[in-house]
Amino acid sequence: MHRTPEHPVIAAVDGSENGNRALEWAVSQALLVGAPLRIVHARLYMNTIGAIMSAGFQESGADDDPVLVRVRAALAGRTGLPPIEYASHPGTPDEVLPNLGEGAQLMVLGSRGRGGFASLLLGSNGLACAARAACPVVVVPRAPAALRDPYGQLVLGVNAAAPDDSTTHFAFREASRRGARLRVVVAHPWAGPVFTPAGPLAAAAHPDGPAQDRARHQVAALVAAHLRPHTERFPEVEVEVVVAPGDAAGHLVAASMAADLVVIGRHRRRPLSPRLGSVTNAVLLHTGCPVAVVPLEECAVPATAS
Known part of the structure; x- marks a missing residue:
């Protein structure tokens, strides 16, 4: 689907502080792109019978949704808004929100950890949207209330074995809009530490120097060819x-600590496996800044240089 400024x-809100942070990020993005x-709010506490009898909730301007009432009040009188x-939509967020992406250019929501491991667990709503929404999804992590000054840098993760033009196009376009630098991070394999949702595993022995150099040069050449048209x-x-x-x-999480946005691609959909890939999942769980997950069908440029 071709997405336009129209x-x-x-912005998916839920009444939480992290949801409010995501709303502020969405406000800034809408102003940036002129959209x-x-x-939106998914009213998960409405039962199925109530949803059927109140189809009007699916129209914009649901005045009796308490979460949206509070958001309206917070934004009332504020200038410089898009x-x-x-x-307001009846149903659970992980069911409702992914379906709303078809008619949007971007969806923004906050991550919500569960239990005593909030820093390591991403709420199911964020994972569902990142895995299934038709549009790019930005997940804003938990952080102190005061947003830091921007770094002026975006990070793009590239899989050298299968580089994706749609994700790369998204990252270049966002960097151009912001006047920001773009740091492209690509890894080549070696028997080193593995970054998992639970943290890094113990390091293993490095391969010999020449073999590592050959791998690095091969990957660099592939990435250079991929980036050229962009x-x-x-x-x-x-x-x-x-x-x-x-x-x-691990490299992407480290880079996120000095970035305004990390851009990564979603794996191609498999009929029986709509879940995110391990790299995307780990970055979402540990990131230090907002993360954009881009579906591969998003607007792309040609894969070869002109």
């Missing part, structure tokens, strides 16, 4: 390519 940026903002509409299309974007041995998720 397609809204969706309307649609603020055009805003509100929508750098030609966005010559204003300053690009740094980091090719490093080891685990891709």
Whole structure:
């Protein structure tokens, strides 16, 4: 689907502090791209019978949704906002929200950890949207209330074995919009530490130097060919390519600590496995900044240089 500035940026709110942070990120994004903002809430406490009898909840401007009422009140009188509409949808967020992406250019929501491991667990809503929504999804992690100053840097994760033009196009476009640098991170395999949802495993022995150098040069050549049409299309974007041995998720998480946005691709959908790949999942769980997960059918540029 070709997405235009007329397609809204969706902010999914739930009344939580982290949801409010995601809303602020969505406001900034809508202003940046000149798009309307649609603020949505999935009313999971409505039962199925209530949902059937209140189809009007699916229209924007649901005045009796308490979460949206509070959001309206918080934004009332605030200047410099994009055009805003509100929508309340009956059902659980992990069922409702992914289906809303078809008519949006971007969806933004906050991560919500569960139990005593909030820093290691991403709520099912964020995982469901990142895995299934038709549009790119930005997940805003938990963080202190005050947002830090921007770093002026975006991070793009590239899989050298199967680079994805749609994800790369998204990252270059966002870097261009922000006047930001783009750091491209790509890993090549070696018997080193593996970054898992529970943290890094113990390091193993390094391969010999020449073999590692050959792997690095091969990967660098593949990435350079992949990036060429994008750098030609966005010559204003300053690009740094980091090719490093080891685990891709670990490198991306480390880079996220000094970035404004990490951009990663979603794996191609498998009929019986709609879940995210291990790298995407680990980055979402440990990131230090918002993460954009881009579906592969998003707008792309040609895969070969012109």
